[in-house]
Amino acid sequence: MDTAPDIKLTVNGEPVAERVDARTTLVDFLRDTLGLTGSHIGCEHGVCGACTVRVDGEIVRGCLMLAAQCDGANVETIEGLSDSGEIADLQEAFEQRNALQCGYCTPGVMATAQDLLLQAKKKKTVPTRDAIREHLSGNYCRCTGYHAIVDAVEAVAQARAGDK
Numbered sequence: 700m701d702t703a704p705d706i707k708l709t710v711n712g713e714p715v716a717e718r719v720d721a722r723t724t725l726v727d728f729l730r731d732t733l734g735l736t737g738s739h740i741g742c743e744h745g746v747c748g749a750c751t752v753r754v755d756g757e758i759v760r761g762c763l764m765l766a767a768q769c770d771g772a773n774v775e776t777i778e779g780l781s782d783s784g785e786i787a788d789l790q791e792a793f794e795q796r797n798a799l800q801c802g803y804c805t806p807g808v809m810a811t812a813q814d815l816l817l818q819a820k821k822k823k824t825v826p827t828r829d830a831i832r833e834h835l836s837g838n839y840c841r842c843t844g845y846h847a848i849v850d851a852v853e854a855v856a857q858a859r860a861g862d863k
């Protein structure tokens with residue numbers, strides 16, 4: 700019997716080799732096969748952003764990408780972003796400003812916010828509140844009303860830029 704893995708990829712810095720069903724989405728693979736349940740499933744239609752993860756440096760909807768498409772890819776989930784300390788300041792700002800309530804949207808929101816902050820760093824700019832809202836517009840939150848989320852991301856953007 701052929702037991703060769705279908706895909707080999709890196710997940711949060713660790714090599715992974717697994718057999719996958721052709722129809723398995725990336726977020727199902729991460730949650731069900733690898734036990735990385737920080738990526739959430741909301742709409743399963745690419746609308747809510749709860750499943751957002753980073754693949755080869757770009758944020759993607761984990762419900763719209765197939766695991767099989769990630770052969771050879773570098774996948775980073777909220778667990779990896781958290782464990783590496785990359786988003787420690789964002790996590791602290793969210794806690795300080797009550798930018799989460801149930802937390803269901805939070806992993807996706809943080810991955811998306813970090814994407815904006817990295818883009819801003821590259822361009823040596825500080826995103827405006829409008830730019831933060833625009834970038835996060837594909838991440839739905841049913842609890843917070845978004846103001847506190849924008850406050851937290853803005854505070855981190857300013858702090859990272861050394862601008863109080």
Ligand code: FES
Nearest residue numbers: 741742743748762
């Ligand atoms: S579950 Fe993927 S966008 Fe909603």
Ligand code: FES
Nearest residue numbers: 800804840841842
């Ligand atoms: S904190 Fe509950 S959905 Fe955002």
